[in-house]
Amino acid sequence: MRKALAWFLFVLLALPAASSSEERPLVIKAVRYFSYPTFTRVVFETEAAAPYVLVASEDGQILTFSAYEGPLVLRAKLPPINDGVVKSMQLKEIAGRFSIEVSLGLAAGAAKDFVLTNPDRMVIDITRGSADQPPTAQPAESQAVIVIDPGHGGRNTGMVTGRGKEKSATLMLARLLRRKIKAQLPDMKVLFTREKGKSPSLTTRAAFSNSRQAAIFLSLHSSPGNDVRVYILALGADTVSRRSPPRRDFLGFEAESEQKKMLWGTQQAAHAQASSSLGWKLMAQLTGKKNRGPMQAPLVVLKPVDASAVMIEVGMKRNRTQVANAVVKGIAEYVRENR
Ligand SMILES: [Zn+2]
Structure with missing residues (x-):
């Protein structure tokens, strides 16, 4: 229940015994978010632990995050976010004091906040859906989303060849x-994880796909x-990656603490069968042989993807147009069967 969120939730963090009377600024050096199937997590990484205040507006639509005593200093970009649970984040200034407004979307349920250390972070978790805000309140997406990575x-x-x-x-x-x-499957909307010149982290690529509620993810x-090979995530991939040395794109976990949390990195397991089915169809189209399935590998980019996902x-010597034609045929077949 959103109403259950206290008006003034504040946490005083380990104030040193001999705290100076000077106001301590709350310096935010990174802002991240993660869209999970059941909740959205917003993380503010700070230079040092400092007291903060999180206030919910009367209608519960806006959470305002500010420093408890000193000024709030934002040294990071607020990421664009619009995943149904969180609509946007904005830096606000009132009488010279800054705060961050988190606007909630129709799918937002209860919010809770807590602190993590090493590095110091303030975390807000907002659940997706609740009794008074059913998820059906979201506008229906008529086109299925396919994220290409x-x-x-x-x-x-990446690799450089002649x-x-x-x-x-x-x-x-x-x-x-x-x-x-676009031409052959008008029911599908294509989104890219990156454009020219950009190199988002593997975590960001997966989070982008989840935030757009993709049905298919192609890396x-x-x-x-x-x-030409098609890979799907090997279940128990952690064990595999420890035994065999990481090779090319099969890297270990990125050292990002949120990613190591229980939920992050387990999403793909729920789609194992669907990803395998997609992999078989793509392999059949790409190789012309029905008896060759996708290979399994510890693919870190696929682990947190909440969609049917293949790499x-x-x-480099392959004819790109032929590959593209085969991939689109494989996708069309998969979509027909899973409509
Ligand atoms: Zn590569």
Whole structure:
């Protein structure tokens, strides 16, 4: 219940015994958010622990986050967020004092806040849906979302061969796929995890897909030769990655504390069967053989993805148009069966 959120929730953090009378600023150096199926988490990472206040507006639609005593200093960008639970975050100034307003969406339920240390963070969790705000209040999305993740980008070039850089190859294939899907599958909306020159972290790519409630997630990578392979997440991938040394895109967990939390990184397990089904259809179209399934690998980018998810690794020498045609056929077949 949103009403249960106290008017003035504040937490005083380990104030040193000999606290100076000087006002201590609350310096925010990073703001992140994570869209999980059942809740959205907003994380403010601070330079040092400092008391804060979280106030809910009377109608419960806005949470205002401010420093308890000193000024609030924002040294990070507020990420664009609009996942149904949180509509937006904005920096507000009233009489020279700054605060951050978190506007809640129709799908927002109860909110709770807490503190994590090492590094110091303030966390707000807002549940998705509640008795007085049923999730059906959300406008229905008529188009199914397919998120295409062009691997690497920006300074992260990926593999470099005589035929060019992996980051460019994945983006070109992504654009080709977008054009063909638009033309052949008008029921689907294509979104990219990155544009030219950008290299979001693997966590951000997955979080983007989850925030758009994607039905399908396609991660694109390259290999040097002429092969094309489809990978799905191997269950128990952590064990695999410890035994075999990480290779190319099969990296271990990024050292980001939120990602190691119980929920983050387990989403893909619920889609194992659907991802496998998608993988088989793509392999059949790409290889022309019905008896070759997708390979399983510890793919860190897929672990937190809350959708049918595969990684396609395309040889740099392969004809890109043929690959794109086969992938679109595989997707069309998968969508037909799962409508
Ligand atoms: Zn790659």
